[in-house]
Amino acid sequence: DIQMTQSPSSLSASVGDRVTITCQASQDISNYLNWYQQKPGKAPKLLIYDASNLETGVPSRFSGSGSGTDFTFTISSLQPEDIATYYCQQYDNLPNTFGGGTKVEIK
């Protein structure tokens, strides 16, 4: 199975800050990497697919980059409504594995 290592596991930032989350795959997954946002008590929401493609309707302050084994997710200017846990997920191989999650809080 492909292991997805996400860091940090949590972070605290101020409104307007740039926030970066990294995800490392245990083997080359090309660009088969997605990012999800999950708010408490809610289902995950797709934000970025294929490493860098913004899902329709998602604000442009969210972005993703990377390929192979190393990926980055960025919120360019953190907003109060961005408080959530973010997950990366690979779909190059089954089982589709998720990172451990990054909980984002407001400082």
Place this chain on the structure above:
Amino acid sequence: EVQLVESGGGLVQPGGSLRLSCAASGFTVSSNYMSWVRQAPGKGLEWVSVIYSGGSTYYADSVKGRFTISRHNSKNTLYLQMNSLRAEDTAVYYCARGAYGSGIFQHWGQGTLVTVSS
């Protein structure tokens, strides 16, 4: 509009069985990549199973031999039959639709809670 509505969760004793349903609208289940993903209380997301449009099925090692994914075409519904349940199967179970016939989980249900406890 795409909608997924799960049902069937509840409290079950260890060793028991439960069948989850995921009623879909706005698209055809049998033509899509459909998965179950679960989340134990306070934990991260874990992929459980997939059924491809062609009917092939795959399972996480943790549920292989105990869980069965299936679909009912005329009801446009996805199922997860769960047997020999264990305490570690306690989780919210989500059904999800994969975009472009792949593991890009574009649409999710609201989830249904399964609690395995005596």
